[in-house]
Amino acid sequence: MPPDSQTPFLVLSGIEKSFPGVRALQDGRLELRPGEVHALLGENGAGKSTLIRILAGAQPPDAGTIQLDGHPIRIASPHEGRRLGISVIYQEFNLVPAMSVQENLFLGQEHSRAGWIRRSTETRAARELLDRLGARFDPDTLCRDLSVAEQQLVEIAKALLHQTRVLVMDEPTAALSGREVDRLFTLVRDLRSQGIAIVYVSHRLDEVFELCDRATILRDGCHVATRDIADLSRPELIELMVGRALTAEYPTRSPRIGEPRLVVQNLSRGNAVQDVSFEIRRGEILGLAGLVGAGRTETARLLFGADRADSGSISLDGQPLELRGPADAIRAGICLLTEDRKHQGLVLNHSVRDNFSLPNLPRFSRLGLLRSTAESSAFDRYVHDLRIRISHPTQPARLLSGGNQQKVVLAKWLQSDADVILVDEPTRGVDVGARFEIYQLLHQLADAGKAILMISSELPEILGMSDRILVMRGGRIQGEITDVPNASQADILRLATS
Ligand SMILES: Nc1ncnc2c1ncn2[C@@H]1O[C@H](COP(=O)(O)OP(=O)(O)OP(=O)(O)O)[C@@H](O)[C@H]1O
Ligand SMILES: [Mg+2]
Missing domain, CATH: 3.40.50.300 (P-loop containing nucleotide triphosphate hydrolases)
Known part of the structure; x- marks a missing residue:
């Protein structure tokens, strides 16, 4: 030097x-x-x-x-x-x-x-x-x-x-x-x-x-x-x-896992997704690991109806689903938080609050006159819990910092009534304090009986959050890790690259 x-x-x-x-x-x-x-x-x-x-x-x-x-x-x-x-x-x-x-x-x-x-x-x-x-x-x-x-x-x-x-x-x-x-x-x-x-x-x-x-x-x-x-x-x-001590980076939870809710059988689309079968149970957080390009996002898109499968079947609570588009998935109770928030998640010129409430509109409008009060209090709660830094609810979304934009999209989906929640890289770009809050929200949703699929490239996050882990490679499920507390990053990597 x-x-x-x-x-x-x-x-x-x-x-x-x-x-x-x-x-x-x-x-x-x-x-x-x-x-x-x-x-x-x-x-x-x-x-x-x-x-x-x-x-x-x-x-x-x-x-x-x-x-x-x-x-x-x-x-x-x-x-x-x-x-x-x-x-x-x-x-x-x-x-x-x-x-x-x-x-x-x-x-x-x-x-x-x-x-x-x-x-x-x-x-x-x-x-x-x-x-x-x-x-x-x-x-x-x-x-x-x-x-x-x-x-x-x-x-x-x-x-x-x-x-x-x-x-x-x-x-x-x-x-x-x-x-x-x-x-x-x-x-x-x-x-x-x-x-x-x-x-x-x-x-x-x-x-x-x-x-x-x-x-x-x-x-x-x-x-x-x-x-x-x-x-x-x-x-x-x-x-x-x-500005405060975080005692742990992952909240603890004793999962109560019930019957299968989302059942996926032999799902295929081109080379991206090949013969993928799995189930997510009531109250379960299923981690989906793998390298970029392994087929994780593509699988989630099929489950959300964003792409159509060449073959295979999806059912929710025993009912076979025919997903012709995301609207069908949302109606059936499936939501997807995409990894590309900027382009798929936000209307950048709209206000932060409109971005939060747009996809949830039917839910709030049913409340008639109460709508804006109910909406505001839900919105305020998320702003507080996730520490979303905004100057005013009417601030255009494009003026928020990168991580705060992501928190808004996340809040919007966590707020929805879906039974199956697919999250693709939920904490990408999110700071360590807010991550903890997001993990807690995911725990609450699982404890409420929802089925959660979490895609993440961060191995500590997959290990810290999942009740069970599937590892994909080259469009296929390469292996499953059921004893997550005793699994290591190396175990996942071995399956992801073998
Ligand atoms: N052009 C702008 N107009 C209004 N507010 C702005 C503008 N640019 C940044 N801000 C605000 O300034 C603050 C700091 O934003 P900045 O983008 O520097 O944060 P950051 O530390 O990079 O966050 P992140 O980790 O989310 O990327 C935020 O509250 C943001 O909303
Ligand atoms: Mg920044």
Whole structure:
């Protein structure tokens, strides 16, 4: 390590930022040293993404200072930020789907000399960069044809095209599978050894402990602490984030499991789902594990009528179901919380409260005049229990932080009267405190006699929540784990990859 690696080169202090009705940052601080992986942590709505946007030059702060190499600077635009060596990969990627990888890489680049010379230099540069990142796709590939992990590589490549000193990654692993996460970690460590400072935002604490050197914790827009990861225990870190001690990360429960409710037999659709049979019983939480692409989401979509099965049968409480679409599933009492909340779960320009009540409208409208009172009190309860950070119920959903948007969708479905609840990655992007509340809600629903299917890529969550676990691979059920308390992550992985 270079001798000055302990000296911060970039310092943000006293950063303030307000939006109408919300004080997103009150005292934002961040200090970066060269060649460190620095975790930026905090609950949903704590101000992480806002601090990052200010660092990137995408939003001006209301107050505060930024120093680079000891000199105060103003980062007036993202372009200016990149010129100073600051690159950000946002929660939502910024690639143009219909353009090629190469076009995306050089989009908005200044050095435009005309004609084929430029084009061929660009191709060479793109190839070299992608090789260096271990990408196995061509610069000519259209971005819409890439997987999430590949798109992320393009974003990283874009950042490395510039002389990057700071690379910010906002929840980079939220949509990656285990193997892709490993590859990303290798890449991040490699960038760190080149002296780049990486700011790493994640709600997965396992990753933080595995990858990061230091952590800065924000709570309610204020800097709480900056610490070496090696000096922090997991409970300490959680307490710094949520402001109170969490005695356990998973609530306990003594399940009362009854007769089979949802029975699935020989369900198939193309190669994605092949001859899948299982049942979920009254009061049972069935975990569905497997790598990304194993067929878990596809199975859930068949159960919800979002896709049609080629063959096989589904029955609920002994009644065979003919699902021609989601409307049939909802009528039969089956609901699905999709993994892609942003696109399938929310109407971003509608208010938070409308988003909450829309799918539940029949239920509330039956109450006639009481409707808005009943609705408001249910809404208020979820906002309180899940700690959803909103300035007002009429706030448009698009203005909520990523994790708070997910909490709204989740509340909306938990509120419905469904008998079978399918949840796909229910806590993705959700902070550790709210996760606990979500787990408790799922327990309550199971205890009320519902049948729950939980898809999750986070093995501790699958192990912590499931009464029984099915593991899928290549569209098939590869195995079952019934003695969950004595099972390990390795047991699941063995089935998922064997
Ligand atoms: N453009 C905006 N207009 C109004 N409010 C905003 C805007 N951007 C952010 N906020 C609010 O500022 C607060 C901080 O949001 P921010 O996105 O920084 O949180 P975060 O820490 O990144 O959360 P998450 O973990 O959920 O991604 C939230 O209450 C959010 O609703
Ligand atoms: Mg965020």
